[in-house]
Amino acid sequence: MAPVNSREPALPYRTTADLESQLDHVRSAPADAGTVRLVVRRPDLGVREILEEGRFDLAHGLDGDTWLARARSRAIADGRHFAAQVNVMSARMVALLADTAEEQAYAGDQLYLDLDLSHANLPTGSQLAFGDAGAGGAVLEVSAKPHNGCAKFVARYGDDAARFVNSETGKELRLRGFNARVVEAGVVRPGDVVRVVRRGGLDDQTDASAWGAVSV
Secondary structure (H helix, E strand, C coil): CCCEECCCCCCCCCCHHHHHCCHHHHHCCCCCEEEEEEEEEEEECCEEEECCCEEEECCCEECCCCHHHHCCHHHHHHCHHHHHCEEEEEHHHHHHHCCCHHHHHHHCCCEEEECCCCCCCCCCCCEEEECCCCCCECEEEECCCCCCCCHHHHHHHCHHHHHHHHCHHHHHHCCCCEEEEEEECEEECCCCEEEEEEECCEECHHHHHHHCCCCC
16 A cells, blocks of 8 residues: 555544543453454654555564664664564554544554453563464564553644543553564464464463464
């Protein structure tokens, strides 16, 4: 798809009342297996490419994305940059902020998932596998590095939205999303199933048996 250039503001801003009225819908996202809604590449500052397939690499993250170029040299020197290799956001949450995929892509994340992203459901160290087992899908691991609404998020979606995702409840539910690293290279496509195969660094026996060992 052709690049989507950033605009500010992206939309008429949603109010706190608008967002709170839909919170139960966000909370009801599936816990164990969900769906990939969007895969987005950031080839340059303020530019988004909505992809039909994204290739995720252990060293470089999403192919063609500027994640590594954005990382600070000090973080790169000690390897901390891998903690924010991939940014993930709730598809249900971003859909409250914007109606179209193009507007949703302004949030700046690479993956938008219809899945419960809360700390309770996905503790640090949890792993997500994409696509059918054995089909070459990527595996990501949730990192401890916080992912909060920043000044750019405010400009695109408004103060109410930023306060909402940065609130105590918003952080508990990870309404702004989470940071992750690639632990197994592979592809991710919109419409792919995404499964929780490990929670908090411990095997989830329900799902992991279908995938076998997940290398870290």
